[in-house]
Amino acid sequence: MNTGIDYGQFDDGRAVNYWEFDDTLERELRRIYTGAEFEWAAPRLAEFGHAVGHTIADNADYIDNHGPELEPYDKHGERQNRVRYPAEQLENERLAYELGIVADAFEAPPGRDEPMPLSHNLAMQYLLSYADPGFDCPVAMTAGAALVLEKFDDGLLSEYYEGLTSRNYDDLIEGAMFLTEKQGGSDVGANETRAEYDADEGCWRLDGEKWFCSNIDAEGTLALARTDDAPEGTAGLSMFLVPHADPDLESGPYTKGDRLEDGPLSPEGVNDQLYRRLKDKLGTISVPTGEVEFTGAKAHLVGEQERGFKQMAEMLNLERLSNAAASCGIIGRVGLESKIYAANREAFGETIDQYPLMRADLVDMAVDHEAAVAYVFEAARLFSAREQAQRAGDTADEASRLMRLLIPIAKLRTARMAVETASYGMEIHGGNGYVDDFVTNRLLRDAQVLPIWEGTENILSLDVLRALEREDAHEPLFDAIEGRLENVSHPALTATAETVEAESHDLASALATLAGADTEYAQLSAKRLAHYIFDVFTAALLLEQAQTGLEDGNSRLALVAQRFVTNELEAQSARGITSGDRLALEAFDSIVRYAPVDLETLER
Incomplete structure (x- = not known):
């Protein structure tokens, strides 16, 4: 029986190819790229994932202790503004830029007649952030x-x-x-x-x-x-x-x-x-x-x-998506480190990934990762579609309006998820996770700035209100949610889809309430609204992808979608204790180790 990736064969999450360990990213890129784009990109992402997992990851730990230093004046007291960089950082820069992390999205790379979409730049930033979110800035x-x-x-x-x-x-x-x-x-x-x-x-x-x-x-x-x-x-x-x-x-x-x-x-x-x-x-x-x-x-x-502020807003859109991609990369790296540690660490005669509480934690960490990546790369798809349309002289109005709403929420939610995931990743490692010798320490320190860069959670929540008021962004939002739910027809997903549909109606009621409310109450509710939009939209995304997975004979994403909806959208009596839910135990290999799932297992 295929139980998925054996994380116990590794000592830690380095000297590996991050692209090869991230089936979640691969699935999302297959979804949002054309066939020709993915065929071109896959070997290059594999090359980049190898470079990040080996050279860049090792250099990043050294740079954390020997970072850039400022020499503002020369020995004569003349202003020179020199920043001295360690050689390891220059090596990381050469590797990343020459592998096309920026160039490929603006100029046609070798083997293509046109640039890759900007989502490709974001995918490479995501992989880079497995090793060094600071360099991703x-x-x-x-x-x-x-x-x-x-x-x-x-x-x-x-x-x-x-x-x-x-x-x-x-x-x-x-x-x-x-x-x-x-x-x-x-x-x-x-x-x-x-x-x-x-x-x-x-x-x-x-x-x-x-x-x-x-x-x-x-x-x-x-x-x-x-x-x-x-x-x-x-x-x-x-x-x-x-x-x-x-x-x-x-x-x-x-x-x-x-x-x-x-x-x-x-x-x-x-x-x-x-x-x-x-x-x-x-x-x-x-x-x-x-x-x-x-x-x-x-x-x-x-x-x-x-016109500077409007011009800067265009840069901020990409910067906020970059921030979200970096958050997803941190979540992915922390998840990888946690899976490896739990598969190797023995306590009371068993590796700790055999214990129910740890299994539940790793399952939910994996589900959060799936949710974050699905949402961010759907926003990236819309952003890329708008940019490609504008390069061709079109407006892409619907994509632009929905993108305007989704991007601040992408940054707002995933930044917080990155901090919480990195914090718990340290806890899984115990005392080792708290010291500089282990990467979880740095990942938490690096993650902590993500809720601050490119706008705090409060600022982004107000931006969501502006998108709804000025762009009528609720219209393409509900069209997108409804369109995805219409594609969900498998009986195994019916109950979950009904929950999400009901929540989408409640979300519409919430928006109608705020539309008629005074400014203070609308602002008071803005943060709750942003998280609500993330939950409903992401649930619809995951369900649509679960439907595709079921059609291809793999029920894994159905388990992921059900768990996400249970965690984020369902009100559970007695905190779920009386439900008899054993998903984290029965679906551990599938969700955490990417093992395939057949329909019989899903139904059971």
Whole structure:
């Protein structure tokens, strides 16, 4: 009998190919890619999964203890803004970028006539986050900056776009997003950084302070600033590209190759900005995050003046999906480490994965992983569809409206799931999980920033309300839920589908209530609403995929869908104790180890 993956054969979750161990990701990509896209991508994702599981994972642990260091001044006291990186980090960068983590989604890769969808970039970020979610931050911002230039630049910054999307590491530049200011935070409209046009130099100059700047020394940094006579609030913000190097003294962007060959810039070659210090962070050590003071820094206007916030919102969509993909990667890695540890750790004469309580915990961890990945990559599919349509000159209105609703929820829910999963993964490892020698310690520290980056849970919940109010996003939402439930016809799924359908009606009632409520009550309910949408939409997704699995002779996803609905949508009397539910014991191999399930087993 096929009991699935034998996790007891491994010591820990490294020196393995993460792509080969993640049937969940493979299934989702088969669903959202075309056949030709998946055929091209699969061997490359396998190559990338091997690189992440071996070289990048080992380097990531070293970098966590020997991260980037800032040298703001040279020995003569001249400003140099040098960030010194360990060699292991440069090796990780070369591997990831040259395997196409950004380039493949913007320029046609070898063997294809057109770029891959942006969901491919997110799939690679997901795998990268099995090893180093901190490094995924600059990768995500590099893709985000490239997307902004693709959409809004009139061609004047083509050299920067080519650097951001380069497949050759030596020609690469990385992106960044300097958004946060001390007095503003989430209130972007309160930003005070000023931009003034220098007619003598023929460039814009920025003055002001940015407070939380990740990838601080990026050459492709996007920043918001207010020009003279611009209105207050977000409407008056313009977007600028602020290079690390003085663009008049360096010939084109200052690339990775320039840094490696020529070393740090001379003081006169540094743009007029000061990197005051790096933040002493809890986690994500591999990305240098610090404070930047613009002191007349030369900058390039991106697109039209006073359109900066709308342009930044396009980058934020991708950044929030990147955050969610990183959360899924952390959940996947913690799950892998937990399965391996539980299959090897003996207590009272048995490995601990034989005990009912541990089996239930591992089952629910696996179900959470399935739910998070299904939701995030459906949002990624819609985002990619919109981008591909816009490249072709179409609007993709329905995909855009639904995407606008799903993306903030994707980031909101999965970030919290990543923190909770990583915390419990430490508990499974006991005292070992709490110390630096074991990766669960770092995964929790890295996960803890995910609810903060790109908008807190409260901010995202308010964004959900705006999507419903301004985009009428409830219409494509309920169309999508109904369409998926209509595809569910197998008798084994009937009861679960009925529960989800009933909850979708209750969700509609909740939305109608909030539509007629005062602003304060709507905001008071916004967070509960966001989680409710996630639960109902994800349940419909899982049920549709369970139907497909049953048609193919595998009932595993039916078990997953039933467990998710039981956990998140069903009200259980006596906390479920009187139900007699033994799913975690009887379906352990199927859900946790990916063992196939026949219909007879499902019905039993």
